[in-house]
Amino acid sequence: MTNLSFAPMPDEQGYFGAYGGQYVPTELQKVMNDINAAYEEIRQCTEFQQELASLFADYVGRPSPIFHAKRLSDQLGGAQILLKREDLNHTGAHKINHCLGEALLAKFMGKKKVIAETGAGQHGVALATACALVGIPCEIHMGQADIEKEHPNVVKMKILGCNLISVTRGTATLKDAVDSAFEEYLKDPESFIYAIGSVVGPHPFPKMVRDFQSIIGTEAREQCLTRYKRLPDVVTACVGGGSNAIGIFTAFLDDTQVKLVGVEPAGEGLDTQRHAATLTKGKPGHLHGMACYVLEDEDGNPAPVHSIASGLDYPGIGPQHSYLNDLGRVDYDSVTDQETLDAFMRLSRVEGIIPALESAHAVAWAIRTAPTMQPNQQILVNLSGRGDKDADFVANLLNL
Template identity: 50%
Template sequence: MTKPLVNSFRTGPDEKGLFGIYGGRFVAETLMPLILELEQAYKDAKADPSFQAELDSFLEHYVGRPSPLYFAERLTEHLGGAKIYFKRDELNHTGAHKINNVMGQILLARRMGKKRIIAETGAGQHGVATATACARFGLECIVYMGEVDIERQKPNVFRMKLLGAEVVPALSGSRTLKDALNEALRDWVANVEDTFYCIGTVAGPHPYPEMVRDFQSIIGVETRRQMQAREGRLPDSLVAAIGGGSNAMGLFHPFLDDASVEIIGVEAAGLGLRTKKHAASITGGRPGILHGNRTYLLMDDDGQITEGHSISAGLDYPGIGPEHSWLHDMKRVEYVSATDKEALEAFQLCCKLEGIIPALEPSHALAHVMKIAPTKPKDHLMVMNMCGRGDKDIFTVADILGVTL
């Protein structure tokens, strides 16, 4: 890497919640006092050792952290280049990285005395994680989910209901994740007194992008320690899939100032970037304002938001976390994309070679690993974030492969 343009990539956001020009607090006035209250509450919690101790304890005993850093030996042999490690966040309780952030936010909600939790979900992983934590602490839980996503993620919908959450279909707009977010914001505006909005990704108004990143950074912090223990040095490259970008930011953030570490985020190219059927906000979008922050978005020439498309319901959000937008502009992180087809191939390869059924989200990261690992020397250490397990996706995959279950 050439000389960095700033002293550190890890100091953002500023006091206005900005990463460069990205981020901010673009919300209705009704929500402003709540966001300011949340910012203060989070600051206080961060400075309180008992909060971190409580979170650490739940992460260890309830979530099952640390997650292993696993050497994918057969995949490494198969690709014949870089030494590939998986950060196994799919082994967390509830099967994805989402719970890391949810535990943090729910403990914060309890600290703030909030009794009613709302969340949005796309693939359902964040919804399941939120429903899980709410069940654990006896909190009311309402999850907004696009009607289209409810249809394609039935197992997770049932799981949330078993956990006692109410799943409310978002019937507006494209009836997917962005609309679920709109509905959650509308709920929050109407229920400001007792409600905590548990956002699932590193987006939304300040302080969410920072807070969610901090809670997910456990992924990168552990990876650093584990790689030091295994190999005695830092990894050479990191690869993670990006929808809103929370698993990626969690892995990347602790490494941003290590110039020797190449960092790559993989967006969903859907049917291809030349078609309109993709969800690659950075590669195929431009800066705009949605859901409380300025960031790269998919939209038309008139500023109307367009629908993202991906085989993975967790990646088809038409935006991306603002810190990613900044890291892209600063050229610290490289953003690439993988198509539905490439992700599906990676999914199948991983099942057969490693005995791990990955979620379709990390399958995109894996697809990129398959492209670049063969070009790297054998002593190149590559970490891919296996951020979710694929049990929820077997119906989608079976459908595409023409198999009737």
């Protein structure tokens, strides 16, 4: 492992080991290749890099700080818990990082409309924000169940001017929103661009979204070395599709002394059908144009999945995560809905930080693990989003 370099991933065909690729109709392969070519062109362009860096600094508010959750750490005993505060970004989560990149790419390519799906609404809000900034029409597909659950984000998307499409098919959640958005995209893929909201889908999206999100880990690694003169012992993040996790993991992949832990949603329990722990309980398959681990039903179709966090209830996972799991470089664990709720409330009341339910999965894992470690050790948690969107839902759930 110490001699393994992760920098070249993916290969030219978009594969991370056996995962990734382009499992799309032949006519779409050319479109995907055109997007890849445009992306490779602009990423080498100094003007693009300068514009993106300027927006990260002056629009998003980067770099996001690292906060030592001292009171929580003292209560738990054991390792010190550090939080990478992506929740402080403009729009409230890490999603703005890649949405700005995708919106600028769409503008560069002369696209007439940006289409996307959203689960918890963070990607939808971030993309609607980015499209308003660059002046491109935006259409967001969202499951009706999530629309009812994430009302604050729904209102924000409408204020920002996007066309919000309610998806009522199937379970009316994230997977169905992806299907609906992709169908709309297929109507005119030359004029539209599908701005995928995570490190999933056909090549080049897992690569592009990772690259835009990698600023999280790049900042965090430098911040830890500057402040603590060392790297953290553990870096952890929640995993649904996997964008915030791969964003922070990428900078640490070659630091094999740093343990990397992705936290999946165990929902109501891994012994039930009410979870979305893809790497823990799934197997290699194909979903939404990529080869990856998939949770399947008895008929071999993507299984209905569940998580208290709308942004994590997805039956697949990014191909790079699938590969890193097989390599053993990243450990993938899971926490339940109840552990997540407890962590949501504990961080709120001990540190005054209300996390997104998605991010609370990683906080829950840190709360569980810190007491088993030494006080001179550190767990760095990617706090990928804030919990404004979840506050009413949690309050109703707990009768607050």
